[in-house]
Amino acid sequence: MIHFRNDYSDIAHPHILKRLVDLQHETHLGYGMDDHVEHAKRLINKACGIEGYVHLMTGGTSANKTVIAHLLKPYEAVISAQTGHIEVHETGAVEATGHKIISIPTHDGKLTPSLIVEVYQRHSDEHMVKPKMVYISNATETGHVYLKHELQALHQTCQELGLYLYLDGARLGVALTAKPNDLTLHDIAEYTDIFYIGGTKNGALLGEAVVMKDQAMDAYFRYSIKQQGGLLAKGFVAGIQFEVLFEDGLFFDIGQKANQSAEMLVQELHRLGLSFEATPTNQQFITLPRSVVYELAKHYTFELWHDHGDRQTIRLVTTYRTTLKDIQNLVSDIKRLIE
């Protein structure tokens, strides 16, 4: 089987595993109070150009619900695209902490100032929740990215309306290394209030780094992590991984490699005459005859995204492990099958 299923299917990047083995005889303070976590935080802050507050979490849903539960008052709500991960794919984790998600239909999973303003104005009194946070993801659930002027505009709107802007960076690695991208980690830190840098989908065993700039927002955040069940006893396991990812730019290399494979895949598929809206990151959604999908599934892993009856849309995900040969095989098999 050749693998296009997702970006969290292998254990970890070899450099990370090697480091864990190298350090196996060390002992450390628990719960993220150790030197590796401290060092990882410094590296992340440096990469973001800030003196911020960094917390290493065990996963995306855990990070999202903890951030939201920590920052919002009970009657405050978070605005999300209707396709947002918190709205669709977290089994009501945010609601389980007591907060409503106000969801908005969008074309490509990206929010805009006018969409936010409309929601804000509509929620005008105590019979409705009070919007207090805007949740976006970069890359979005469907592989799109925010450009700098778009993020700046969202940030300005949020500032004006007194809303927190929170960016879910589960796939920030591929977002920041996408071809059209003009954002840096410095920009992300500047134009959001809080965000997380995803490790799990970018080479780590597990781990997401939540970053805040504001001391008042950060206050007692470790209490919230612990209460939400996300405080890793062996915090250094996450710390060591983020050290490896941010020492020499491995974090970006991993994203870039995935994108390069995706780009190659897009070119080859377009060359075949397949028509689809390519995304700038490592997720591509293509629609094929059902019989073709059926045959492909014998040799390739991927997710069925949408079933149209005669035709099916599948999601192809590339990663830093995807090889030129993987892509060539896939494309030539598609070619053969659709002919």
Add this chain to the structure above:
Amino acid sequence: MIHFRNDYSDIAHPHILKRLVDLQHETHLGYGMDDHVEHAKRLINKACGIEGYVHLMTGGTSANKTVIAHLLKPYEAVISAQTGHIEVHETGAVEATGHKIISIPTHDGKLTPSLIVEVYQRHSDEHMVKPKMVYISNATETGHVYLKHELQALHQTCQELGLYLYLDGARLGVALTAKPNDLTLHDIAEYTDIFYIGGTKNGALLGEAVVMKDQAMDAYFRYSIKQQGGLLAKGFVAGIQFEVLFEDGLFFDIGQKANQSAEMLVQELHRLGLSFEATPTNQQFITLPRSVVYELAKHYTFELWHDHGDRQTIRLVTTYRTTLKDIQNLVSDIKRLIE
């Protein structure tokens, strides 16, 4: 520094790390739907002598709150010793899911049928919560273990009163290999409704295996895990570790080694004339003059448990990595200092 701080200070047992490295080129289905998790579940079921339902979680607090939130109705409460981990050291994680903990003072952290019956009878109408679960830990927070007849008696009481009996096995490895222990994993499975087998404090990077026998209790448990933020994307990372722990009895070896070191430590300290109530597992609590503790802290790590002013109680924890030499050094330094 020689380490007696706790049992979760190293990355993982060498066998576990080796296996992760060996398997690094594999890819797997996400969220615990892979073959390693499947195999780990079979191994655990076999060790327990049941055909039960096993779920691998990321940590103890996460396991506890997920189990409790999953099984209890909103107005139902859990009974715990006043020293229970859920009562004291989880930052209100259980209450954050909406449930009251009814806590009971105990001598050694162990509950008894009569303590439970008293609470049950006192909660008699709809102005009070309805007790529905009994939470125990084995080993307890202070290193004690339940004997078979004690667990059987608790189980019978719970059956009679319609209460779930839930056993927190964060330190089940040392409990089941303690000298006075007469319980097996088969017994644990028989005389509780639900329990978890702790990996984090027994050689794993992370991971606790929740085990249930009853299909109705298990129904939709994965929804609860996901909602509570505990569904690991790379579930196989936990699966592989539990495979290693339960293939050849490594789980028990790790616990036994820790206990043997503890036993040796107790003997040596008693030989010094130190008077303290030894526990049968890897946590020992000894009281020393403040000045002695101060000096010891320069070369040994440990936790300060209680400050009596002139004297201080410290906790010494042994692990599978503790060596004979570590113990000899510690004891001879204590001897030197108290003379």
Add this chain to the structure above:
Amino acid sequence: MIHFRNDYSDIAHPHILKRLVDLQHETHLGYGMDDHVEHAKRLINKACGIEGYVHLMTGGTSANKTVIAHLLKPYEAVISAQTGHIEVHETGAVEATGHKIISIPTHDGKLTPSLIVEVYQRHSDEHMVKPKMVYISNATETGHVYLKHELQALHQTCQELGLYLYLDGARLGVALTAKPNDLTLHDIAEYTDIFYIGGTKNGALLGEAVVMKDQAMDAYFRYSIKQQGGLLAKGFVAGIQFEVLFEDGLFFDIGQKANQSAEMLVQELHRLGLSFEATPTNQQFITLPRSVVYELAKHYTFELWHDHGDRQTIRLVTTYRTTLKDIQNLVSDIKRLIE
């Protein structure tokens, strides 16, 4: 000022106040354990043709959140029209109990089997909440009513999919006495799993009667009421009111009177040539030039429903207290102003 603002603006129907005064020297058991509550329950059961379980609550939001929190497991969700009261006008009360509302756009606030089936099928695994309840209101938020065949169809769909059907009857009085209505309280009891009969908007000081048929659903419901803060110490205050409402059909008289006034209002407004989609109950939504609304507001109370700029939609609500003269005055003033 003449009043068309809403149906909860006076203290209570004179019969209710008279009864409270008559009984002022009685004393009763607290918390709804008294004879008046018992009698009210019997009257309500009789009116519904069942031997059900009745609970008197303090208000609609309290009833809704208590029912939902009581019946759903943490990961289960409720399906509602996008205009549903729980979705829009309860400040996230349902989410505050931990449950997601899956909302669906509709034309007139009424759900249909196909809308429900679509949502049900889309929520297919543990990464999404599990739909378990359908919430409808009759009359809807915008004054429309369900017909018998519509309610039967919803009920059948819910039965097939294993969903609870819950009917919010805050305005059940006007619904069941609306001209097109072909439902009885017997039907409501037969074709839903749980519903409430609204007192507050139908002549009572406060009070809504939750009705369930199923003993298992009812089990421990009083615990849920108490926990949610809705257990009235002086439960008999609600009990006495429902006695008055259901002894001689006052409940229906109050609704009918409001509808008759609404019908008259619609006829008169249509006669003026005003074009609007009339509803069959006591809420009418008409659109007038801004300047007309401005002038009207000097002598009449009503709610501004939507601002279109030049024109504004206002809501006119009739009640059992609305007089022929009130309507004549309003219509003649509108006539004068729009000419």
Add this chain to the structure above:
Amino acid sequence: MIHFRNDYSDIAHPHILKRLVDLQHETHLGYGMDDHVEHAKRLINKACGIEGYVHLMTGGTSANKTVIAHLLKPYEAVISAQTGHIEVHETGAVEATGHKIISIPTHDGKLTPSLIVEVYQRHSDEHMVKPKMVYISNATETGHVYLKHELQALHQTCQELGLYLYLDGARLGVALTAKPNDLTLHDIAEYTDIFYIGGTKNGALLGEAVVMKDQAMDAYFRYSIKQQGGLLAKGFVAGIQFEVLFEDGLFFDIGQKANQSAEMLVQELHRLGLSFEATPTNQQFITLPRSVVYELAKHYTFELWHDHGDRQTIRLVTTYRTTLKDIQNLVSDIKRLIE
């Protein structure tokens, strides 16, 4: 039957019912935005000597959980006596909003600075909840009252530790008119951060007035009331009652009458030679032979408080409706039965 059961057994004080009847033809804005509520707030502020923020709630449990959920962050906890209403008799309502109650054993239900300091110091890091509020009740659950110097001392401790001091005044009417009492409503307002004045147990149909001094604490409190299900549609029903209670001192008269009856009862019972610890308010707890209690129950209502086997402790509650004759009858019957 002569009634000593509790202080919420009649519908309402005659003055209150009369006023409701007098005003029955008025219409008002909903949800507490009307003139009666406004006037009631002014009267209450005047009685307290402050310019505070007053909110009328439907009941004690609702008030307690709304205040706590509004003010505390998710990981913050409230300290209460082990006999506190929120700890024992609210079916986990506070925990259902996500907050832990740290309960402390006390002699008479009264907290002291040293008890609070001990809890505060013990909760030292993010593995434990963060104490943030102290909950007291006056009168306490067992009829005792705080003296001025006691309340001042608690207040000072709370100020020093950064804790809110919240006073549950379900029975504030009898507390402030008790013989040993030296507190005024001015003092209550000065030496607490937030409190409520109980109406339900002091002559009202329903209603408790929450009072805060601090604008920041009050911010968005109406959102919290609505979310918790406590925003009465007909807020004026509560407003009118508090107008009646605070126009001419009726609130205090009702409490005083109850206390006077209690005092008389105590004197008579002591004269009989009955030995018991009298309380300064309207709840008295006396212990009698089981057979005497059995006979008394044929002609008097009261609650069984504790069953000692041969003897039983019963609670006798006096109210503003208790007559001299009621007391004489009771005492002479007790006398007859114990002789």
